[in-house]
Amino acid sequence: MAELVMVHGIGPEDETEEQLRTDWVRALTRTLRENGRQEQADRLHEGSTSVAMAHYRSLFAPYVPQDDWDMPFPEQMALTSEAVGENIMDNIHRHASDPLDSAEAARELSELRTEIGPEQGPYAPVRLVVAMLGRLGPIARSGFAALSSTGVFHLGQVAAYLDDESVREGAIESVLSRVTGDTKAVIAHSLGTVVAYEALHRLDRPLPLLVTFGSPLGLRSVIRERLRPQPLRTPDQLKRWVNIADRDDYIVSTLRLRTLFPETDDVLERTHMVKNANGNPHAALEYLKHWETVAPLAQVL
Incomplete structure (x- = not known):
């Protein structure tokens, strides 16, 4: 009511x-x-x-990491998490009010697209994305990805909604x-x-x-x-x-x-x-x- x-x-x-x-x-x-x-x-x-x-x-309880190395979701969810993280970097690059934040995001995006390859498997890119997000000004100041497990879980919540029908x-x-x-x-x-x-x-x-x-x-x-x-x-x-x-x-x-x-x-x-x-x-x-x-x-x- x-x-x-x-x-x-x-x-x-x-x-x-x-x-x-x-x-x-x-x-x-x-x-x-x-x-x-x-x-x-x-x-x-x-x-x-x-x-x-x-x-x-x-x-989201099944997807809470137990430590900074835990990746408690299936491969498809890891790929979705990586894509969400890349989109977040692109958001900062496209409309951050501080040109330095925008330029920093552009550099991280370029590095990300250079370093990620299929031979790494689905989970390594998520860790790399979380590490890069933690270096970006707007995110570093907020604590969004201050800890690897926190960043993984935040991205994982979006992925869980999209990939887990329950x-x-x-x-x-x-x-x-x-x-x-x-x-x-x-x-x-x-x-x-x-x-x-x-x-x-x-x-x-x-x-x-x-x-x-x-x-x-x-x-x-x-x-x-x-x-x-x-x-x-x-x-x-x-x-x-x-x-x-x-x-x-x-x-x-x-x-x-x-x-x-x-x-x-x-x-x-x-x-x-x-x-x-x-x-x-x-x-x-x-x-x-x-x-x-x-x-x-x-x-x-």
Whole structure:
């Protein structure tokens, strides 16, 4: 019976549903108050506005590395992880605000394409990609790949969603089970935007609003070609879609998501740009500090 459904992205496997829900609600409440929406903030804080977190982190438990050398997934998932990592490097190269970050990513991409060969097998390239990601400015500052096992697991979560049908269906069900006739908005971050996109295509009732931020929906060689359904289109029951991006967010694949959808699409709006803290441009809580992210919610809740 939630009026607001939240969908998390990649992250630690032990980060609980209640922890994520509490953190997101606190951030939303603060942003509402800072922008003169005291009554809405109070309703959210006190629970008068019902909120649910679609939580699916437990589905990734089989793919948690035990140490920096563990590669706990099959070959196809390793290949997908490598491709996701290469796409992330390309994202930084194409739209980083700092020319030095962009140039560094270009050098790493060139080195990666030189060093990876079929004789290495499917797992060595993933380790190489994680090591290279850890050297790139935006990622090194965020700690995304500070440890090899952490970087492998983060890439592996995207690969698991794409390659393990039980993970995919479980994540989609975590969204659909929380969206009811009372739901006015879904907000989604990172991999959660992919889960929400696919889930809402199965929705059998109108949904007023979807807000996505830090979205990899346009990753060229991985996600864009494997999203369901194809070709890309707005979910039929969705009335408004607002997308938020930081150009230094290494997961964000395109700053112009609307160009990937049909020209006749009048539901998905032009992407709103924000500037998150330099330390972690991909963090959900950074996005929730911006009025651009929260204003659409204030209009419907």
